Each structure stands twice: as C-alpha cells, then as structure tokens.
Amino acid sequence: MSARIQDDQRDTDLADAPLDAALRRVWDTPRGVWGALATVDHKVIGRRYIATAFVFLAFGGVLALLMRWQLARPESRVLTPDLYNQIFTVHGTSMMFLFAVPVMEAMAVYLVPLMVGTRNIAFPRLNAFSYWMYLVGGILLWGAFLVDMGPDIGWFAYVPLAGPQYGAGKRVDIWAQMITFTEISALAVAVEIVVTVLKQRAPGMSLDRIPLFVWAMLVTSFIIIMAMPAVMVASTALILDRLVGTHFFNPAEGGDVLLWQHLFWFFGHPEVYIIFLPAVGMISSILPTFVRRPIFGYLPLVLAMVSVGILSFGLWVHHMFTTGLPRLGESFFTASSMAIALPSGIQIFCWLATIWYGRPVYRTPFLFILAFFFTFIMGGMTGVMVASVPLDTQLHDSYFVVAHFHYVLVGGAVFPLLGGVYYWFPKFTGRMMSERVGKWVAGLLFAAFNFTFFPMHVLGLLGMPRRVYTYQLDMGWGGLNLFVSLSAVVLAAGFLLFFYDAVRSARHGEPAGDNPWGAATLEWATASPPPSYNFARLPVVRSANPLWEDDGVLPVAGGLRVDRRELLVTTVGGALPEARESSPRPTIWPLWSALATTALLLGSILTPWAVVWGAVPVTIALIGWFWPGGRKEEES
Amino acid sequence: MTAPRLWMGVCGLLAAPVLWIASVQLGQVLPYADCGHAWRGSFWLPCLAAILAVAGGWLAWRSAAGRRGAAGFVLRVGAGLAVVFTLALLLQGLAGWMLTGCER
Numbered sequence: 001m002s003a004r005i006q007d008d009q010r011d012t013d014l015a016d017a018p019l020d021a022a023l024r025r026v027w028d029t030p031r032g033v034w035g036a037l038a039t040v041d042h043k044v045i046g047r048r049y050i051a052t053a054f055v056f057l058a059f060g061g062v063l064a065l066l067m068r069w070q071l072a073r074p075e076s077r078v079l080t081p082d083l084y085n086q087i088f089t090v091h092g093t094s095m096m097f098l099f100a101v102p103v104m105e106a107m108a109v110y111l112v113p114l115m116v117g118t119r120n121i122a123f124p125r126l127n128a129f130s131y132w133m134y135l136v137g138g139i140l141l142w143g144a145f146l147v148d149m150g151p152d153i154g155w156f157a158y159v160p161l162a163g164p165q166y167g168a169g170k171r172v173d174i175w176a177q178m179i180t181f182t183e184i185s186a187l188a189v190a191v192e193i194v195v196t197v198l199k200q201r202a203p204g205m206s207l208d209r210i211p212l213f214v215w216a217m218l219v220t221s222f223i224i225i226m227a228m229p230a231v232m233v234a235s236t237a238l239i240l241d242r243l244v245g246t247h248f249f250n251p252a253e254g255g256d257v258l259l260w261q262h263l264f265w266f267f268g269h270p271e272v273y274i275i276f277l278p279a280v281g282m283i284s285s286i287l288p289t290f291v292r293r294p295i296f297g298y299l300p301l302v303l304a305m306v307s308v309g310i311l312s313f314g315l316w317v318h319h320m321f322t323t324g325l326p327r328l329g330e331s332f333f334t335a336s337s338m339a340i341a342l343p344s345g346i347q348i349f350c351w352l353a354t355i356w357y358g359r360p361v362y363r364t365p366f367l368f369i370l371a372f373f374f375t376f377i378m379g380g381m382t383g384v385m386v387a388s389v390p391l392d393t394q395l396h397d398s399y400f401v402v403a404h405f406h407y408v409l410v411g412g413a414v415f416p417l418l419g420g421v422y423y424w425f426p427k428f429t430g431r432m433m434s435e436r437v438g439k440w441v442a443g444l445l446f447a448a449f450n451f452t453f454f455p456m457h458v459l460g461l462l463g464m465p466r467r468v469y470t471y472q473l474d475m476g477w478g479g480l481n482l483f484v485s486l487s488a489v490v491l492a493a494g495f496l497l498f499f500y501d502a503v504r505s506a507r508h509g510e511p512a513g514d515n516p517w518g519a520a521t522l523e524w525a526t527a528s529p530p531p532s533y534n535f536a537r538l539p540v541v542r543s544a545n546p547l548w549e550d551d552g553v554l555p556v557a558g559g560l561r562v563d564r565r566e567l568l569v570t571t572v573g574g575a576l577p578e579a580r581e582s583s584p585r586p587t588i589w590p591l592w593s594a595l596a597t598t599a600l601l602l603g604s605i606l607t608p609w610a611v612v613w614g615a616v617p618v619t620i621a622l623i624g625w626f627w628p629g630g631r632k633e634e635e636s
Numbered sequence: 637m638t639a640p641r642l643w644m645g646v647c648g649l650l651a652a653p654v655l656w657i658a659s660v661q662l663g664q665v666l667p668y669a670d671c672g673h674a675w676r677g678s679f680w681l682p683c684l685a686a687i688l689a690v691a692g693g694w695l696a697w698r699s700a701a702g703r704r705g706a707a708g709f710v711l712r713v714g715a716g717l718a719v720v721f722t723l724a725l726l727l728q729g730l731a732g733w734m735l736t737g738c739e740r
C-alpha cells in the first residue's frame with residue numbers, strides 16, 4: 001500500500017493502520033496557536049465550552065457566597081446596596097446565560113456527533129463562531145462587573161427599572177448586549193444540533209433508535225430556536241428605548257411595560273426546560289448503564305420530552321400572576337402548569353421502573369441521579385404549588401420562590417450534569433475520575449444543597465422577600481439565614497472538591513479504555529478520547545442499544561473518501577444513506593467574524609451608528625468565511 | 637399504507653399541539669369577551685378543541701396500526717401527544733367553566 005493517498009481513495013481500500021494515518025492527515029487540527037484559533041473540531045470546541053461554562057459557574061458561585069455572607073446576619077454592612085444589586089444580577093445572569101444553557105449545549109456539541117455516529121457536527125465553522133461569541137459575552141458581563149459597571153436590574157431586567165428613566169448609565173445596555181452575544185451563540189449551536197441529528201445519523205439509526213440524550217437535545221434545540229428570538233427582540237427593543245429614544249416600553253407614549261414581561265417570560269419559562277430537558281436526556285442515557293438493562297419506556301420518554309417541549313411555551317404567564325391580568329386568562333396558564341406535571345411524571349415513573357427491573361450499581365453517576373430524584377421532585381411539587389394563582393400571589397417575590405427554582409435548576413439540571421461529567425469524563429479525557437472522591441462530592445453536594453435551600457422555603461413563608469440586601473433584627477429571620485449561609489459554605493466546599501477531582505483526574509486519573517462502564521451507545525464505540533475523525537469506519541445501527549447487541553461488534557459502512565473531510569448524510573426518518581458530503585476545514589474566519597460582530601455590538605452600546613459602520617467589517621469577515629474554496633461540495 | 641392515510645396520521649399528530657397553542661392564545665383574549673356575556677367561549681372553545689384533539693389522536697393511532705419503524709414510532713408519539721394535550725385543554729375548559737372572565 002502506498003503511503004501517499006490518491007485522489008478519490010475510499011476507506012474500503014485501506015486496512016486499519018493506513019486508514020487511521022490517512023484520516024488523521026485530513027481531520028487533525030493543526031498544532032500551535034493558529035490551529036487552536038482555527039479549529040472546527042466539535043470535540044475541541046465542546047471541551048472549551050464545557051470548561052468555560054464551569055469557570056462561569058465558579059464565578060457565579062463566589063457571588064452567591066458573597067450574598068450569603070451579607071445575609072448571614074441582620075443589618076449587615078458587608079456589601080453596599082448597590083454592590084448587592086450588581087451581585088445578585090450578575091449571579092443570576094451568569095448562572096442562566098453563561099453556565100446553565102451553554103454547558104448543556106456544550107455537552108451536546110461534544111457528545112451528539114459521537115452518539116449519532118458521525119465525524120463532525122453540522123456547520124462546524126458556525127460552531128467555532130458560537131464559542132467565540134459566547135466567550136466575549138461572558139467577558140463583557142464580568143469585565144463590566146469588575147469595573148463597577150455590572151448590571152443591577154436582576155437577571156430579568158424588568159422595565160421601567162431597566163428603562164431610560166430609572167436605569168441611568170450603561171449598566172443595562174451591557175446586560176442587553178450580553179444577551180445578544182449569548183443568544184446568538186445558543187441559536188447557532190441549536191441549529192447545528194438539529195441538522196446533525198436529523199441529517200447526519202449513522203445508517204440504520206432510525207427515529208426509534210436515537211439515544212435519548214440526542215432526542216432531548218433535538219427537542220431542546222427546537223425550544224431554543226423558538227424561544228430565544230423573543231428575548232433578543234426584547235433586549236434589542238430595550239436598547240432602542242435607551243439609545244435611540246423609541247418607546248416600546250414607555251406607557252406615556254403608547255408603549256407597554258407588560259410587553260417586556262411577556263416577551264421575556266415567553267423566553268424565560270421555556271429556558272427552564274432548555275436547561276432541564278438535556279438533564280432528562282443525560283439521566284435516560286446514564287441510567288441503563290448502571291442498572292444493566294435498557295431504558296423502560298423509550299416511546300413514553302420521547303413522548304414526554306416532546307410534550308414538555310411544546311407545553312413549555314404555554315406557561316410563561318405564571319411568572320406574571322401578580323401583574324393584574326384577567327384571572328381567567330391566568331387560569332389557562334395554571335392549567336398548562338398542572339398539565340406539564342403529567343409528562344414529567346411519566347419520565348419519573350419510566351426511570352423508577354428502569355431501576356426497579358434492573359440491577360443497580362452504585363457508582364458516582366448513579367448517585368447523582370438518585371440525588372436528582374429527591375431534589376427535582378421537591379422542586380416540581382413546589383412548582384405545582386406556585387402555579388396556583390392564590391398561592392403564588394402570597395409567595396411571589398419571596399424566598400419560597402428562590403428555594404423552588406434552585407430545587408428545580410440545581411436538582412433538575414446540575415445534579416444530572418455532574419453525574420454526566422463523571423460518566424463522560426473518561427470519554428473526554430481518556431481517564432477516570434476518582435470514585436472515592438466522587439462519592440464524597442455527591443454526598444456533600446446533596447446534603448449541603450438541601451441544608452442551604454430547604455430553609456429558604458420557610459423564610460419565604462415567614463415573609464422574607466427576594467433581592468433584599470439586608471433585614472432588620474426584629475423580623476426573626478436571622479437564625480435561619482445564618483444556618484443557610486453556613487450550609488452554603490459546605491456546598492461551596494463540595495463544588496471545590498469536584499473541581500479538584502476533575503483537574504487532578506485529567507492528568508493523573510486511572511486510564512479508562514474505550515468503554516469503561518460497559519455502556520450501550522455509540523460514543524463508547526470509539527477510543528477515549530476519540531480521534532479527530534471520531535470513527536475510522538462509520539457504524540451501522542440495528543437497535544437502540546447497539547453496543548449491547550451482537551456481542552458489541554458493530555457492522556460498519558464503507559465508501560467514504562479519505563483524501564478530504566467527508567461524512568455521510570442520511571434520511572430524516574430511517575437514517576438511510578443519501579449522500580457523501582464534505583466537512584469544512586479549520587479556518588480563522590469564524591474568529592474574525594466574531595471579533596467584527598463584537599465591535600458592532602459593543603459600539604452600539606455607545607452609538608447607534610456603530611450598527612451602520614460596524615456592518616462593514618462584519619460583511620468583510622463573512623465574505624472571507626463563505627468565499628468558495630473551489631471544491632465540489634457534495635456527491636450523491 | 638396509502639399516502640393520504642399517512643398524512644391523516646400526521647395531521648392527527650399535529651392537531652392536538654396546534655389546537656392547544658390556539659387555545660392558549662385565545663385564553664388571553666376571550667376573558668374580555670366573556671365578561672358580562674352568557675356566551676362563555678373560554679369554556680366551549682377549549683372543550684371543542686379537546687374533542688378535535690381526541691379525533692386527531694385517534695387518526696394517528698389508527699394510522700400507526702401495523703406500522704413499524706420510524707413512521708409507526710412517530711405516529712404513536714402523536715397519539716400520545718393527543719392524550720397529553722387533551723388533558724391540558726380540558727383543564728383550560730375547566731377554568732372557563734369555573735370563572736366568568738370578569739375576575740381581576
């Protein structure tokens with residue numbers, strides 16, 4: 001066999017070693033700074049996304065500790081009221097826009113192409129662009145905060161507080177443009193995932209054989225595509241009100257302050273499910289591995305995810321029950337909020353049945369799932385409570401709500417995510433995380449989380465409002481607040497231990513091997529960490545648990561060229577091969593495009609003319625990006 | 637299975653969610669029309685939508701009968717969606733039955 005690869009040579013012509021060498025030649029990211037900036041490998045970008053999101057989690061966590069320090073005692077003066085306002089705003093904004101949504105999408109950026117058996121994500125240059133945009137959005141928010149220009153309006157930026165009349169300076173504009181950065185990024189990833197799942201699945205992976213994490217990410221991506229434009233429109237209208245003098249939210253000139261709340265929560269409530277559904281997918285993918293049996297109720301679980309995805313668009317007004325809307329209209333949203341408990345219950349019972357009929361192995365990822373069950377069900381039940389108009393009217397803007405949404409978000413998303421990190425860490429790095437430390441992490445986080453947030457229900461029922469920077473001694477909230485603050489320190493210690501374990505294991509963990517858990521899905525059919533081309537020969541799928549069938553020996557598809565980046569396009573329903581398509585090579589243009597877009601968006605905080613003049617470099621960068629390479633794009 | 641039959645199934649799959657979305661939107665408008673009138677659209681329209689959703693679900697279920705693979709899977713999911721959204725619509729109808737539309 002000649003070492004030189006001829007034009008149009010196919011993988012079927014090569015043995016394993018020459019095939020590996022040929023594929024590395026075309027798929028490997030170039031070394032050095034240029035390679036790092038130009039990479040379009042979904043695994044490299046996915047790892048960056050995950051690491052960056054966890055950095056923002058740590059930053060947001062530090063802010064939470066500062067808040068708890070301030071609230072530990074009545075009439076405390078640790079923080080000024082202004083700094084406290086900035087801190088709770090940047091904490092919420094970081095956790096929602098810079099951690100929770102991006103980290104779930106990041107896991108998908110890394111895992112979905114591997115789980116569907118393809119060589120790269122669809123639109124890989126867009127993927128690179130999305131990461132740079134996300135990074136700049138995060139730097140913008142935190143850079144502003146560090147120079148005392150952090151937004152101070154809450155993560156929801158209600159008008160008129162955020163409008164030109166009450167929100168002087170540029171703090172609100174920074175929040176609004178940070179939204180633009182992160183939403184562009186999220187929308188880009190969502191589009192990539194939809195196309196990857198619908199058109200790049202391995203041959204034979206029909207819709208009823210897709211891994212449930214992939215189903216979850218498909219539904220999540222559609223929610224993102226439909227929900228996020230609402231907040232982008234809202235934040236753009238807010239900037240226009242502040243910068244150009246429009247009156248979208250000014251009632252005196254025919255605008256409407258409630259329009260902001262409608263637009264924000266039309267995005268904001270689906271956002272909860274944008275964070276939660278990937279966790280559902282993670283649990284559904286992790287659980288079978290640790291109970292040694294296929295998931296119980298594949299179809300009901302898919303049905304539940306699709307139902308939740310659609311129903312999530314009919315719940316937004318339950319954030320607005322105290323705004324004076326007609327009670328009957330509000331009751332429609334109570335109805336939807338109650339109805340969404342049905343598919344959520346289906347999910348829980350399918351998982352319980354899977355455990356019931358299986359043989360559980362109590363490893364760290366499974367422990368996080370058990371922690372999820374208790375915590376999320378608690379959060380779900382208080383969610384049904386605050387979906388009731390009379391009860392919500394009493395509890396609105398109290399610490400009861402703070403407790404509720406932390407139970408939903410941390411219990412429903414962060415615990416499964418940490419379980420997912422322990423589960424997929426061997427695939428990311430080729431090394432195992434420590435089982436002993438992992439059990440400590442799971443135990444510490446579960447106990448400390450409940451000690452921190454359960455008393456907040458009681459504080460809310462005692463009347464403590466959200467977002468107050470202090471309270472008086474005679475309110476009687478001091479004891480519980482001190483307990484909450486001390487528990488928060490233990491919670492932080494749990495996260496610190498997790499970070500320590502991740503960093504240590506990445507260098508010194510036990511080597512993992514390809515499939516250390518004996519799992520069933522395709523990402524475990526390749527090396528750990530996977531090579532740049534993911535699969536030397538594309539797998540062919542004949543069941544929903546391909547590695548548990550046929551003694552784990554996968555049939556493979558052949559015929560792809562090895563002299564260029566090539567992947568297989570398949571049909572939407574049955575995943576029948578349709579075409580061979582080239583996949584883009586590394587390029588610096590997504591970075592230039594992101595920088596040009598950054599200049600435009602940052603400039604528009606100061607002057608509307610930045611949109612006009614900033615469009616020139618953006619256009620140049622996009623022309624460079626899309627300049628034809630003279631290659632034949634697709635062969636059927 | 638014939639193409640029209642398959643399309644009937646797909647319509648069934650989509651009917652319940654679309655009807656529910658329409659009902660949610662109407663729920664923001666109808667209270668103003670209902671208040672002070674005997675018409676009670678906030679009760680009748682979700683109930684009518686629920687009946688149509690059941691019909692759509694039945695179509696999807698019938699179309700799925702004997703059908704394996706991806707198409708049968710999607711149609712069965714559609715029939716299940718009809719059940720979930722029928723419940724959601726009936727809960728909305730219940731709200732329309734209990735309230736007059738004048739409450740603020």
